Amino acid sequence: MAKRITLEPIAQESSVKTNDNLLSMLLRHELNVQWKCGGRGRCSTCHVYIREGVESLSPKSRRELKTLALISNCEENSRLACQARVLGEGVIVELPAGMYLSEIDDLDSLIGKRVQQPILHPINGTVLVEGGRVITRTLVCQLKEALVQIDQLLAHA
Known part of the structure; x- marks a missing residue:
């Protein structure tokens, strides 16, 4: 079953199959996101912020936590799009502007x-x-x- 995701600041809505990661949806829409490690959660180039609905995503794995620790401005709502699997509704993803x-x-x-x-x-x-x-x-x-x-x-x- 597809889940609805909102992308900010572009105010675009998209759908993602349950258990698909955010990166697949971002790439499908050809949005400004990098993924240097090929989606293995090792490089943090697909870093995004979850403004709402963090509880609707899979928990952070040990690999993701280790990689996010490399980012000096990492916040609680930071996620790697390649590691965040969509489980529920109401997720708002903030994309970098630039x-x-x-x-x-x-x-x-x-x-x-x-x-x-x-x-x-x-x-x-x-x-x-x-x-x-x-x-x-x-x-x-x-x-x-x-x-x-x-x-x-x-x-x-």
Whole structure:
């Protein structure tokens, strides 16, 4: 039986089969979500927040808890979309608003340009660059350093 899920901030509703994970639904809708580890709960790139209905999802596994512990801003309502299986109704999932740093092919091409949407950390979804900010050479260097750190973290996950 299908369960209804609400996606914020896009105010879109979707349905998910009972016991399917949130990631499958997000990918089906081609939404802005990463999944670097292939859905094994090891990388936290599919991190989302559950604004309502956390009790309608499967409990967090030991693997998910360990991976979420790597995220410094992890909250009680944090989940990995690949690990959260839908069991009931009334789930509201908050998606990150912006573009993941890992989605940008050529950072140098951004120098001197104003970003239209926030640039997000690909693991925890935190905002690295606010929308509307002009990208400087120094900022590009910082973003490149962040990518190296992210790659190192994922290699150890």
